[in-house]
Amino acid sequence: MLxxxxxxxxxxxxxxxxxxxxxxxxxxKLQPGExxxxxxxxxxxxxxxxxTIQNAYDQLVSEGYVETQPKRGYFVADVDVVAGxxxxxxxxxxxxIPQEDExxxxxxxxxxxxxxxxFPFSIWAKVxxxxxxxxxxxxxxxxxTGGVRELREAIASHLYxxxxxxxDPNQIVIGAGTEYLYGIIIQLLGLEKIYSIENxxxxxxxxxxxxxxxxxxxxxxxxxxxxxxxxxxxxxxxxHICPNHHFPTxxxxxxxxxxxxxxxxxxKQGRYIIEDDYDSEFRMSGKPLPPLFxxxxxxxxxxxxxxxxxxxxxxxxxxxxxxxxxxxxxxxTMSFYACTVSNFEQYTLARFIKEGYFEKHINRMRLYxxxxxxxxIKTIEDSWLGKVSTIIENDSGLHFLLKLENKKANEEFQAYxxxxxxxxxxxxxxxxxxxxxxxxxxxxxxxxxxxxxxxxR
Amino acid sequence: MLxxxxxxxxxxxxxxxxxxxxxxxxxxKLQPGExxxxxxxxxxxxxxxxxTIQNAYDQLVSEGYVETQPKRGYFVADVDVVAGxxxxxxxxxxxxIPQEDExxxxxxxxxxxxxxxxFPFSIWAKVxxxxxxxxxxxxxxxxxTGGVRELREAIASHLYxxxxxxxDPNQIVIGAGTEYLYGIIIQLLGLEKIYSIENxxxxxxxxxxxxxxxxxxxxxxxxxxxxxxxxxxxxxxxxHICPNHHFPTxxxxxxxxxxxxxxxxxxKQGRYIIEDDYDSEFRMSGKPLPPLFxxxxxxxxxxxxxxxxxxxxxxxxxxxxxxxxxxxxxxxTMSFYACTVSNFEQYTLARFIKEGYFEKHINRMRLYxxxxxxxxIKTIEDSWLGKVSTIIENDSGLHFLLKLENKKANEEFQAYxxxxxxxxxxxxxxxxxxxxxxxxxxxxxxxxxxxxxxxxR
Numbered sequence: 001m002l003x004x005x006x007x008x009x010x011x012x013x014x015x016x017x018x019x020x021x022x023x024x025x026x027x028x029k030l031q032p033g034e035x036x037x038x039x040x041x042x043x044x045x046x047x048x049x050x051x052t053i054q055n056a057y058d059q060l061v062s063e064g065y066v067e068t069q070p071k072r073g074y075f076v077a078d079v080d081v082v083a084g085x086x087x088x089x090x091x092x093x094x095x096x097i098p099q100e101d102e103x104x105x106x107x108x109x110x111x112x113x114x115x116x117x118x119f120p121f122s123i124w125a126k127v128x129x130x131x132x133x134x135x136x137x138x139x140x141x142x143x144x145t146g147g148v149r150e151l152r153e154a155i156a157s158h159l160y161x162x163x164x165x166x167x168d169p170n171q172i173v174i175g176a177g178t179e180y181l182y183g184i185i186i187q188l189l190g191l192e193k194i195y196s197i198e199n200x201x202x203x204x205x206x207x208x209x210x211x212x213x214x215x216x217x218x219x220x221x222x223x224x225x226x227x228x229x230x231x232x233x234x235x236x237x238x239x240h241i242c243p244n245h246h247f248p249t250x251x252x253x254x255x256x257x258x259x260x261x262x263x264x265x266x267x268k269q270g271r272y273i274i275e276d277d278y279d280s281e282f283r284m285s286g287k288p289l290p291p292l293f294x295x296x297x298x299x300x301x302x303x304x305x306x307x308x309x310x311x312x313x314x315x316x317x318x319x320x321x322x323x324x325x326x327x328x329x330x331x332x333t334m335s336f337y338a339c340t341v342s343n344f345e346q347y348t349l350a351r352f353i354k355e356g357y358f359e360k361h362i363n364r365m366r367l368y369x370x371x372x373x374x375x376x377i378k379t380i381e382d383s384w385l386g387k388v389s390t391i392i393e394n395d396s397g398l399h400f401l402l403k404l405e406n407k408k409a410n411e412e413f414q415a416y417x418x419x420x421x422x423x424x425x426x427x428x429x430x431x432x433x434x435x436x437x438x439x440x441x442x443x444x445x446x447x448x449x450x451x452x453x454x455x456x457r
Numbered sequence: 458m459l460x461x462x463x464x465x466x467x468x469x470x471x472x473x474x475x476x477x478x479x480x481x482x483x484x485x486k487l488q489p490g491e492x493x494x495x496x497x498x499x500x501x502x503x504x505x506x507x508x509t510i511q512n513a514y515d516q517l518v519s520e521g522y523v524e525t526q527p528k529r530g531y532f533v534a535d536v537d538v539v540a541g542x543x544x545x546x547x548x549x550x551x552x553x554i555p556q557e558d559e560x561x562x563x564x565x566x567x568x569x570x571x572x573x574x575x576f577p578f579s580i581w582a583k584v585x586x587x588x589x590x591x592x593x594x595x596x597x598x599x600x601x602t603g604g605v606r607e608l609r610e611a612i613a614s615h616l617y618x619x620x621x622x623x624x625d626p627n628q629i630v631i632g633a634g635t636e637y638l639y640g641i642i643i644q645l646l647g648l649e650k651i652y653s654i655e656n657x658x659x660x661x662x663x664x665x666x667x668x669x670x671x672x673x674x675x676x677x678x679x680x681x682x683x684x685x686x687x688x689x690x691x692x693x694x695x696x697h698i699c700p701n702h703h704f705p706t707x708x709x710x711x712x713x714x715x716x717x718x719x720x721x722x723x724x725k726q727g728r729y730i731i732e733d734d735y736d737s738e739f740r741m742s743g744k745p746l747p748p749l750f751x752x753x754x755x756x757x758x759x760x761x762x763x764x765x766x767x768x769x770x771x772x773x774x775x776x777x778x779x780x781x782x783x784x785x786x787x788x789x790t791m792s793f794y795a796c797t798v799s800n801f802e803q804y805t806l807a808r809f810i811k812e813g814y815f816e817k818h819i820n821r822m823r824l825y826x827x828x829x830x831x832x833x834i835k836t837i838e839d840s841w842l843g844k845v846s847t848i849i850e851n852d853s854g855l856h857f858l859l860k861l862e863n864k865k866a867n868e869e870f871q872a873y874x875x876x877x878x879x880x881x882x883x884x885x886x887x888x889x890x891x892x893x894x895x896x897x898x899x900x901x902x903x904x905x906x907x908x909x910x911x912x913x914r
Contacts, residue, residue: 062851063746064711079713095627095784098792116593125589132582136573140769170552176633176773176797183640191670207793213648213670224521254521256536289520312597314800316633327552335555336664340633343771345799
């Protein structure tokens with residue numbers, strides 16, 4: 001008769017019994033087909049109640065270690081332990097996390113991180129608290145695939161006042177970052193399309209498209225932006241461009257080129273333009289050009305923007321505005337998807353925009369960046385660096401270009417960066433293959449710096 | 458000489474002048490190549506400062522409507538208005554949003570929405586406030602692709618205490634919903650794989666896989682879960698299963714079948730199992746089976762879980778645990794992706810778990826659901842419905858099955874649903890093609906109901 005020493009039980013007796021029997025089954029001490037004692041006999045033998053035995057048996061049955069046969073009792077099941085026992089010798093169990101940078105960096109001007117001083121924490125907290133206390137029902141309600149109505153309305157009205165765009169909130173699709181939205185575009189347009197990105201340009205885009213399973217080519221630019229001849233050369237279906245403030249060159253595509261690109265898109269069905277308007281909020285002076293989306297009369301332009309630059313990249317909220325026929329295709333084919341942004345943050349951002357905090361924040365940041373940019377440019381110009389370099393900028397966005405005049409100056413600059421632990425990317429880092437990108441040109445993302453933090457001495 | 462009536466200007470004069478000239482260029486009144494007046498002459502003529510003219514010209518130049526020729530002056534550019542003028546007649550501008558349901562519904566038992574009474578709003582708000590006031594730096598810092606360290610550690614320790622799983626936090630990948638994570642899995646394993654889902658099962662999965670560009674087949678189940686013979690029949694590479702509490706049948710896969718499935722995966726390189734453990738927190742009694750992930754010694758199982766059931770689906774936080782070699786592949790090939798969940802919510806959830814609120818919440822909800830389930834089952838059993846139906850459940854999860862005894866009973870039940878505006882899905886809604894799913898079986902997601910809200914009279 002099966003007997004276990006219940007004094008060793010640490011917890012409910014039935015759990016302990018279950019554990020003991022299971023171990024014996026796995027170890028083979030109890031063989032497949034073997035009959036287990038009846039509940040009453042076993043209970044008497046162990047000096048416990050039949051309920052305890054019942055519970056232990058139930059658990060074993062539910063896990064498949066034991067089978068019941070009606071009116072016959074409990075039997076050990078045939079647990080065919082064919083797989084997964086122990087670790088295989090040929091598997092490597094070490095995880096290798098790529099290290100961002102080996103060297104210590106004091107000033108990282110290779111990317112735009114928001115200085116914590118500049119995020120409106122207290123207002124964000126206040127708005128978020130109000131949302132939690134006043135919109136409980138809405139917070140628990142599944143959002144439509146494209147995002148909650150309030151946020152889409154707030155974005156539509158922001159686009160109207162900031163960019164002169166007239167869009168139906170239903171054309172807006174909210175997603176957890178532009179990278180996610182590119183995936184949605186690929187699903188909308190099909191995996192067989194050829195995407196082109198600007199060269200030089202934001203090279204990560206190429207990785208993203210390739211990783212998501214579509215072809216991605218590079219199309220060269222001239223001083224007006226991407227070339228239609230290049231789009232044709234690489235057989236582009238979908239051109240992903242930043243016509244309003246190209247990264248990294250800072251080029252604004254003039255109207256003539258805009259119409260050329262639209263004409264290119266119109267020549268063939270299935271051609272589209274993704275207009276990436278990532279930093280339009282930070283044009284420092286003058287009136288920005290209307291986006292391509294607004295001058296497109298033929299539903300060829302998908303407009304994309306994000307709150308990464310205007311708020312922080314660590315809140316993952318981006319959006320795109322689809323031409324009507326693509327919005328319809330989106331609702332027809334993808335309504336089953338859940339929106340990827342939390343309701344809590346969608347409602348918070350919607351209020352933040354509606355109550356005017358977003359506009360105030362942008363205005364404040366624009367002034368802040370303008371001052372910061374002026375200080376840094378002046379500091380550079382007044383330093384040794386100013387004597388051997390030129391600054392290329394168009395009073396827009398959160399970066400400018402610094403062009404060293406010759407090889408010697410470039411070497412001095414490199415040594416300076418190393419000595420002061422500064423990380424800056426070169427324009428050529430954004431260039432694929434041999435191209436027009438000048439030598440010795442660097443991209444200075446100045447937003448991570450405080451005002452006047454560096455002296456360039 | 459170009460002359461405009463500046464009395465009509467509503468705003469800065471330069472903006473108005475810019476507008477006028479631009480309109481004339483677009484309308485063709487100013488022809489390509491035409492020379493514009495010099496700044497001084499134009500300023501004298503209009504009675505404004507040269508700065509005003511300069512600003513207007515600069516804007517026109519930056520937009521490409523005007524070109525400068527060194528030492529010669531300003532000329533109208535060749536704005537080749539080839540595209541995008543006006544709306545094309547053959548485009549449909551109406552957006553059709555699919556309507557969820559035409560009929561009014563009082564009780565929607567077809568899905569699990571969280572009753573707003575049950576979400577721990579005040580604690581969530583408190584924790585989130587603490588995060589905002591104490592972790593500003595961290596909130597602004599780009600999270601690793603897999604998610605912020607604190608949350609991954611919190612999840613690892615939750616998995617250890619709730620599921621007995623030993624995982625390295627670096628094996629955990631956090632994403633904005635399981636649907637997003639399936640996309641990551643597809644990118645990890647390749648687009649050419651064949652995915653299988655359980656039949657009957659969560660049919661939305663099939664749409665998701667298909668939409669993301671991979672083949673998705675149905676593999677039938679018996680009373681122990683998915684059949685290995687079926688996986689082989691449809692040439693599965695990746696089996697997506699819910700072995701711990703199958704939706705909708707409620708089946709828990711016994712140990713014997715688990716080992717069979719693992720053996721199937723081990724037979725061939727490139728085969729994997731996605732273990733969807735979506736509601737493991739709500740096993741009401743007994744000890745749950747260890748997940749497949751834990752008994753897999755050969756790196757074949759990707760474990761997935763979500764906070765949708767345990768907190769709310771409207772906070773989009775899910776995670777997967779990758780076998781080590783896939784974690785390495787993830788870091789090698791996808792480290793450039795940004796994590797799709799906001800830092801604010803990642804840090805909030807991390808604290809919520811670490812400070813014990815999550816465990817308390819789950820315990821409270823488990824009791825709540827247990828009581829609610831008992832009440833509803835009793836109400837059904839005591840009513841006319843109890844006389845013509847059987848309840849099938851295994852004391853787990855947030856749904857049970859209701860089986861009507863015959864066609865007549867089924868018709869009565871249908872009429873009752875209609876009269877009381879109740880929406881319930883049938884088991885056959887989750888069945889693809891002809892299959893084993895019984896007739897007249899319904900899935901009751903009881904969580905949207907309050908305790909004892911329906912009388913079944």
